[in-house]
Amino acid sequence: MAQDPRGHEPNPLIGGFAHDGPIVVKIGGGSDPEPVLDEVAELALAGRPTVLVHGGGAVADLLSEQLGVERRVIRSPDGTHSRRTDAAMLDVITLALLGRVKPRLISGLRARGARSVGLSGADGALLTATRKPALRSVQDGRTVLIRDDRSGRIERVDPAPVRAVLDRGHVPVVSPPASDAAGNLLNVDADEAAARLATALDASALVLLTDVGGVLADLGDPATRIARVGPHHLEGDVVRGRMRHKVRAGLRASRTVRQVAIGAAHLHRPIHQALSGAGSRLCDEGERPEDG
Template identity: 60%
Template sequence: MESDSATRANGLLVVKIGGGVRPEPVLDDVAARVETGVPVVLVHGGGTEADRLAEAVGLPVRTVRSPDGTRGRRTDAAAMDVVTMALLGRVKPALVGGLLARGVRAVGLSGADDGLVTAERKQVIRSVEDGRVLLIRDDLSGRITSVRPELLRTLLGAGLVPVVSPPAAEGGGRLLNVDSDQVAASLAVALDAAALVLLTDAPGVLADPEDPASVIRELAQVPPGAGGRMRHKVRAALRARARVPQVVVASGLVDRPVTAALTGGGTVVTGPPPGTAGPVGTDGGRA
């Protein structure tokens, strides 16, 4: 396992905070690292907040179950509005405000800003329901196709912390829901980050999803027991590891969660080794 020294010589750190993680300890840790001169990009999802907002406006939350068993949000036009409002109107301002309160200059961005993250809409989504495979053709989820990191580099060079989330935009400007772990992985690759930390509400990737003590300390492929959101997260981590020296999936529910992840906590992604695969960012998903 590589040590925390990778981020100490001004090596860029990309941190993804999941929707089930309490932000205060993460923001404290990020602020401490920025204080020492480490540049940080903070990426967030917001599925939990999107569910709350959907319930408040009376919109049923629907899911899609892929043939491989993973689940994602069914994103029709109404659901897309809710996701956008939740991420850009609730989650992001709270994170930016939390960093500002800690003396850290921060700016909030979505993937659509300045074409930061571009995606293509999935024309057909296969969903398994009652043993049948249904074809969904009106979903507004997308696959990430490219990243333009110049704006982030400018902000980082000015000493700011970019706080980034979905949605992305397709070529014509339409907003698309993309997986926030894939956003984090894609940005880490495009920025030549020293490390990527994916913080979640689990202690790491579990061999048995029902047993919190079954943390897999190192992995080089998607484990058989990984399902649901964790399967998406591991896929993103593996793609990032093709270019990023240190990738960790770890708990965001502990004290100093970023530091804990980089010094032995959670699951360290060991393969594929850097430089052996193409760019990350073609596997779609949902916030």
């Protein structure tokens, strides 16, 4: 087991898995990537196949302001919200993810001695999506239909491009956008992309890293972290905002992926900590195979 160059104990995630599928890690665009890059590089250099999926909402927001593109929000009737992605905003998101966020992650991994390859969901038909024909949004107390949105629902995953990178011993760094069957770019949810990719790769673990230490019953109180999250937590308003997207995606993945967790990106060895109980473990009861 490789020794951490900073003198810490060897990472328990290196080896020791009964199931040796890759670890899929998703980091949000607003989280500090440095601790995540430290651990991803450590795992990769030790020969542990690892896939890094990223979003970039905060960077896209900044870029939209710089380019003068208005940021608008779709507020779904169930209380979740998402970025309204018209043609101009899709350009902003693509530029932000592929031109700003991904190069920083790839450079950071290289600086740590780990080689990586950047991929979008549109590369090699990795993620094929269908455009959502109309979205419901609550505006001023009324529900209206949004028909110009360029977001999509992932319908098919071809993990071959990711496997090709893993086979070379490199880290795939994956992000939206996806494309439809005709090659049109579509924005897709990065948490959902990570979850679908983890399932397609027969991953040993999926870790969704964010700026909080898991699913919190009270967003202002870290002590209210829910250690084990199931489908019933989506009832009512226990899980709110963007966290609902993460929980839904993670629960679906947990039907086949043995370990699924949400945790804090800023911790030392955040992947290990999320899987070891510092985050929230997700399990869709009755669907997921028993741990081996």
